[in-house]
Amino acid sequence: MTSSAQLQARQKAAVAPGVATRGIYAERADNAELWDVDGKRYIDFAAGIAVNNTGHRHPRVMQAVQEQAQRFTHTCFHVAPYEGYVRLAERLNAIAPTGAENRTMLVTTGAEAVENAVKIARAHTGRSGVVAFSGGFHGRTMLGMALTGKVSPYKKNFGPFPAEIYHAAFPNAYLGVTTEDAIASLERLFVSDVEPDRVAAFIVEPVQGEGGFNIAPTSFLRRLREIADENGILLIVDEVQAGMARTGRMFGIEHSGVTADLVTMAKGLAGGFPLSAVVGKAEIMAAAHPGGLGGTYAGNPLAVAAANAVLDVIEEEDLCARARVIGERIASTLRAIAQRQGLERIGDVRALGAMVAFELVEDRESRRAAPDLAARVVSEAEKRGLILLSCGTRANVIRILSPLTIGDDTLAEGLDVLEQAIGAAFSAIEVH
Template sequence: MTNAELWARREQAVARGVGTMHQRFAARAKNAELWDVEGKRYIDFASGIAVNNTGHSDPRIVEAVKAQLDNFSHSCFQVNPYESYVALAEKLNAAAPGPSPKKSIFLTTGVEAVENAVKIARVATGRPGIIAFKGGFHGRTMMGMALTGKVAPYKVGFGPFPTDIYHVPYPVAYHGVTEQMSLEALDGLFKADIDPKRVAAIILEPVQGEGGFYAASPSFMQALRKLCDEHGMLLICDEIQTGFARTGKLFATEYSGIEPDLMTVAKAMAGGFPISGVVGKADIMDAAAPGGLGGTYGGSPLGCVAGLKVMEIIEQDNLCGRAVEIGELFKSRLLRMKGNGMSSIGEVRNLGAMIAMELVMDEEADRPDPELTGRIVRDAAEKGLTLLSCGIRGNVIRFLPALTASDDILNEGLDILEEVMSAD
């Protein structure tokens, strides 16, 4: 079976709304490498969109899941609970930022975690309003889309959306949006659109994912924490893409020195097995009545045992330290490329191994080059390198290699990137 044959079948069988970046069908994968159905090898700088931080098919995770399968695959935690759910909650509660006692719930997908964080925030405060940020991404359910600060392709034709959702600018220095501007926009929102006493929570990604890998500074995070405390609002940190060692800390929020009220987690949480969660201050998490939270597959035993093993691997293999090393390697190579005449690279930025380069025309930040971005992604795939684009203007290439990848593999992938960009 060829990629082309499978793509023709996909076009006939799968709904058009499911976008697919690469027309290459995975057959197997190991650590930071993937092979398609035709046997072609790829270096994977996507990691399933930041899911495989521990690499593809880590044998320690595989063995843990196999052992669980020998016992049972599903009982539903709300019917017959199991120890691995409780053990994973204990691990995350202890690891979450801040000194307050924590509790957790587990679900299946990232956006489910976001939906439940909003539910918890509203029931805990008795308020309806939620403030999110332009450029943010929080998923594709109705509430997820309402919170997401990007219209195309996520919101087009799907409205109306849930009400009492408000957006303000996210601080992006490269595009001239200062922290002060964002804080003033919040103040303006409170004067013109919603009384802060009606706001349940502010939600943000410590580093915007789909929005372009822009990081909120510690000072901005601290200002939000202070603002929330002043008005009795909750602060929700969406760590779905930033979590589990990707940024050089277990959670990116740790860089700011603040304690969020609620935190959403998913993606790299279980090394490729579907699970997500909300971790938060115990008194807030307990605001919902029994039966108000949960789901049939929420906290799957397979995901729980995989999640426990991921936490163990992160510690044993020092993946937080490795993320910092990977970020420095990429930053050095990309800046060297920029310095060697690749003027299309407008900015290189990273927090640990959450790395991006923004592509522009004539070195001007306000002249994005999404066409070049698309060509680089396509041409790199032809030469055996899997890349992802992102950004509200479609002109950012993001790098999310496995934190277990060797320097040799990483440099091989960067060599391909440099070759592709030199030829363009």
């Protein structure tokens, strides 16, 4: 029995089955490569779901964490605060796209950041309603699930969810949902479900993650900002997956020129260490009373040290520019593959920086989802040593999230394997 097989058996006997996993048991990793316990090498096109934007074990990040570990690993910021937290807050305040003076709070997970953003919005406005959008993903807590616009696997069997959460349509050019359609659905919501002066906030991803890497049109974000301003509603921008240089800008919303009131961030913020943040306009962040925000592990010193190092790496290695180069190379490769005879079931390729995805369909005319084909591509890639992830409300989208520090040779090798996996998956499905 292999080491992986042994671990799989132990996992089955010890871990709750609801915690779904793949069959890759990690032993070690470096930048864009990972080796399992059997010694098999993988090229990582998942980056821990956009967590390792700076790659596995970036030397600067590891050094910062090691140095911090020699000083202290935990005090609880509420009990004995530390300079690293303050410094990180200063830096995030300076870059958050609100167009105003900002304040920051640190927590641990993306869902925790979202929950705190909603708390702050409600405290500031004195309102309780929150409008999210179809296909959005905002976490696995009860409020996070309520905000999420994707049932399976996140919301299935777990209700009832918190009240005062509403959903409007999100634009989807490939499926024919325009900005006008989405705004019309929001206006219908105001007529049929909740009046605008009961809504504390809109929460939106500038590029949907789990929803299928759907890019919010600038026209949609601008209109959302206008409606928010007209009605005293705050705009919460969820940058958990799109942030930290992933899209070719520090934050995805920056491509539109639209400003946020509150920004949530996590994943790539700390290079693999659990850390998240809510950054927002100072007067809004001041709405929560002292003691109303925080947590025992919020702003853990090791994760804070990692995040300060991540910001250094993004700047010094110009990872925003690197994301644009990587994204263009991946997207152009996929578009070329999609033009080949027999590969017409690649219905769409979309990218913003190094946030790239392709959607698989039964045929380009009907655009019916092909989730089985997507699952087969992921499986064929894994056999060949490439880690991929699927996503999308119809489970038919393959997303590519390589580290922004990936070398050119490794990227080329990974794209070659991806092409082989696509070919093998298409052939297998056709034969079946």
